[in-house]
Amino acid sequence: MSGRYDGASALDNIKQVSAGHAAKRSSYGSAPGGYVWLKPRMLRAMKSLARDGYSFRVTSMAGASHSRTSRHYAGIAFDVDYINGLKVGYGNPYWRKFLQRCRELGATETLGPGDRGHSTHIHAAWPR
Ligand SMILES: [Zn+2]
Numbered sequence: 001m002s003g004r005y006d007g008a009s010a011l012d013n014i015k016q017v018s019a020g021h022a023a024k025r026s027s028y029g030s031a032p033g034g035y036v037w038l039k040p041r042m043l044r045a046m047k048s049l050a051r052d053g054y055s056f057r058v059t060s061m062a063g064a065s066h067s068r069t070s071r072h073y074a075g076i077a078f079d080v081d082y083i084n085g086l087k088v089g090y091g092n093p094y095w096r097k098f099l100q101r102c103r104e105l106g107a108t109e110t111l112g113p114g115d116r117g118h119s120t121h122i123h124a125a126w127p128r
Helices: 010-018 040-052 095-104
Strands: 056-060 077-084 110-111 122-125
Touching: 010 056, 040 056, 040 077, 040 095, 077 095, 095 110, 095 122
Parallel strands: none
Antiparallel strands: 056 077, 077 122, 110 122
């Protein structure tokens, strides 16, 4: 995950989708550029997590540069770096249950502390 301002931040993506548009993808690094629809199965899960009482900061959905075949580019993955006001890491007591809840909500790819490249954020992705 790497970020820069290009109109494809998580907030930009939510605004685009809320307005009925596809979400912008970044076009630097491995990112393919263009646009993609954020899939309802992921958006519904995010809403459920909020309804469960979680507050979380989403750092990326369709935007930013990820691994070449990342599900982010398909609009079915999101990254989170804060859960309930605490930075994601081994000291955060919430991330394991948060990821477990993502799996219950259909995520089939969940990464976090202990997984390479995910010591400070979690990644949840739904099936293609
Ligand atoms: Zn990710």
